[in-house]
Amino acid sequence: MPYRAGCAAACVVDGRKYFQADGRPFGRGSLRKAVIQNHLIPVRMMGKNFDLCQTRKKAAPIFAMKWPEKGEFAMTSTHDDSAPASKSGDAAPAIVHVPFDxxxxxxxxxxxxxxxxxxxxxxxxxxxxxxxxxxxxxxxxxxxxxxxxxxxxxxxxxxxxxxxxxxxxxxxxxxxxxxxxxxxxxxxxxxxxxxxxxxxxxxxxxxxxxxxxxxxxxxxxxxxxxxxxxxxxxxxxxxxxxxxxxxxxxxxxxxxxxxxxxxxxxxxxxxxxxxxxxxxxxxxxxxxxxxxxxxxxxxxxxxxxxxxxxxxxxxxxxxxxxxxxxxxxxxxxxxxxxxx
Known part of the structure; x- marks a missing residue:
C-alpha cells in the first residue's frame, strides 16, 4: 500500500493539533465530521500514544502515511525531536472503592x-x-x-x-x-x-x-x-x-x-x-x-x-x-x- 510523505499541516482544536491523511489541514467542522465518520483513530508515534494524530504544538513533524482499506491509518515519524509526554487518555477513569483508612x-x-x-x-x-x-x-x-x-x-x-x-x-x-x-x-x-x-x-x-x-x-x-x-x-x-x-x-x-x-x-x-x-x-x-x-x-x-x-x-x-x-x-x- 503506498505511503504519502510530507509535512502535515496542523489544525488546533481544543488545544490539540490534528492532521488529515494527505497532509491538508482540517477546519473545525470538517475535523468533527471526520471524527464522527471514524476517519481518524488513535495512533502510536515515537513509542507514545497520541489521540487523533496529536503532535507537538510548535513544529509539525514529517510523516510517512498510509490509508488501509478499513479507514484506519498508520504513521511513521521521521522527526528527530522527542514528543511531549502524553496524558493517560481521553476517557474518564472509572471510580473504584478504597479502604476507609x-x-x-x-x-x-x-x-x-x-x-x-x-x-x-x-x-x-x-x-x-x-x-x-x-x-x-x-x-x-x-x-x-x-x-x-x-x-x-x-x-x-x-x-x-x-x-x-x-x-x-x-x-x-x-x-x-x-x-x-x-x-x-x-x-x-x-x-x-x-x-x-x-x-x-x-x-x-x-x-x-x-x-x-x-x-x-x-x-x-x-x-x-x-x-x-x-x-x-x-x-x-x-x-x-x-x-x-x-x-x-x-x-x-x-x-x-x-x-x-x-x-x-x-x-x-x-x-x-x-x-x-x-x-x-x-x-x-x-x-x-x-x-x-x-x-x-x-x-x-x-x-x-x-x-x-x-x-x-x-x-x-x-x-x-x-x-x-x-x-x-x-x-x-x-x-x-x-x-x-
Missing amino acids: APWNWLAAGWRDLWATPQISLIYGAAFAGIAWFFLLALALSSALPVILPLAGGFLLLGPVLAVGLYEISRRRERGETTSWADISAVVRENGSRLALFGVALLLLFIFWMRVAFLLFMLFFGAVSYPSAETLVSTLLFTWHGLGLAIVGTAVGALFALVAYAISAISVPMLLDRHVDVVTAIIQSVQAVRTNPQAMLLWAALILGIVTLGCLTLFVGLAIAFPLVGHASWHAYRELTGTR
Missing part, C-alpha cells in the same frame, strides 16, 4: 513528595500563607475582621486550582522525573483553558457564598457595623443574635463546603492528567465521593484539621499544610481512579 496513606505519600521537592513545595506553601496574611491585614485595617471566617472558607474553595503545580510535582515524581518551575509553567499553559473554566466555577461559588454570608449577617444583626475584633468572640457566643448567626452560618457554610468538596475532590488532578472536559471531571469527582463516603469523609476531616492547625499558627503552618494537602490530593486521585 486510605487517606492516611495519601497523607504519607504527600509527605514524601513534600520533602522530595522542598524548594518548590515550600515556596508554594509560603505564598499561600502570604496571601492569607494579606487578607487578614486588609480586613483588620478596614474594620471588617468578622468577615475573615466566610472569606477563609471561600478562599479554601480555590485551593484545588492553586495547587496545580503540586499535582504536577507528584505526577512527575511517580515517573521518576524531576520538576522545575518551567515544567509547572508549561503544564499550566497546556491546560490553561480548562483550569480557568473550573476556576471560574469555583469563583462563582465563592461569590455566591460571600453574598449569602452578608445576607445572614444582615438578618441577625441588621444594618449595623461589624463587631470589633475585641468583641467578636463574645458577641458570637454570648448574644442571641450572635449565637444564631454562628449556628445558621456554620450550617449553611457546611452545605457550601460539601458542594465544593464534592465537585473538586479529584477534578483538577483529573484535568491535569487526562483529556477530559470540566463537566466530566466534576461528575467523576462527585462519583468518587458517593462511591467512598466514609473514606472521603475522613479525608475531608483530615484536610480541615490540617488547614485549621496551619491557621492557628498565625498562618505560618500553612507553608507546610497547603503543599502537604496538595501532594496528598494527587495520590487520592490516583487511588480513587484505580490508576495508582
Whole structure:
C-alpha cells in the first residue's frame, strides 16, 4: 500500500493539533465530521500514544502515511525531536472503592513528595500563607475582621486550582522525573483553558457564598457595623443574635463546603492528567465521593484539621499544610481512579 510523505499541516482544536491523511489541514467542522465518520483513530508515534494524530504544538513533524482499506491509518515519524509526554487518555477513569483508612496513606505519600521537592513545595506553601496574611491585614485595617471566617472558607474553595503545580510535582515524581518551575509553567499553559473554566466555577461559588454570608449577617444583626475584633468572640457566643448567626452560618457554610468538596475532590488532578472536559471531571469527582463516603469523609476531616492547625499558627503552618494537602490530593486521585 503506498505511503504519502510530507509535512502535515496542523489544525488546533481544543488545544490539540490534528492532521488529515494527505497532509491538508482540517477546519473545525470538517475535523468533527471526520471524527464522527471514524476517519481518524488513535495512533502510536515515537513509542507514545497520541489521540487523533496529536503532535507537538510548535513544529509539525514529517510523516510517512498510509490509508488501509478499513479507514484506519498508520504513521511513521521521521522527526528527530522527542514528543511531549502524553496524558493517560481521553476517557474518564472509572471510580473504584478504597479502604476507609486510605487517606492516611495519601497523607504519607504527600509527605514524601513534600520533602522530595522542598524548594518548590515550600515556596508554594509560603505564598499561600502570604496571601492569607494579606487578607487578614486588609480586613483588620478596614474594620471588617468578622468577615475573615466566610472569606477563609471561600478562599479554601480555590485551593484545588492553586495547587496545580503540586499535582504536577507528584505526577512527575511517580515517573521518576524531576520538576522545575518551567515544567509547572508549561503544564499550566497546556491546560490553561480548562483550569480557568473550573476556576471560574469555583469563583462563582465563592461569590455566591460571600453574598449569602452578608445576607445572614444582615438578618441577625441588621444594618449595623461589624463587631470589633475585641468583641467578636463574645458577641458570637454570648448574644442571641450572635449565637444564631454562628449556628445558621456554620450550617449553611457546611452545605457550601460539601458542594465544593464534592465537585473538586479529584477534578483538577483529573484535568491535569487526562483529556477530559470540566463537566466530566466534576461528575467523576462527585462519583468518587458517593462511591467512598466514609473514606472521603475522613479525608475531608483530615484536610480541615490540617488547614485549621496551619491557621492557628498565625498562618505560618500553612507553608507546610497547603503543599502537604496538595501532594496528598494527587495520590487520592490516583487511588480513587484505580490508576495508582
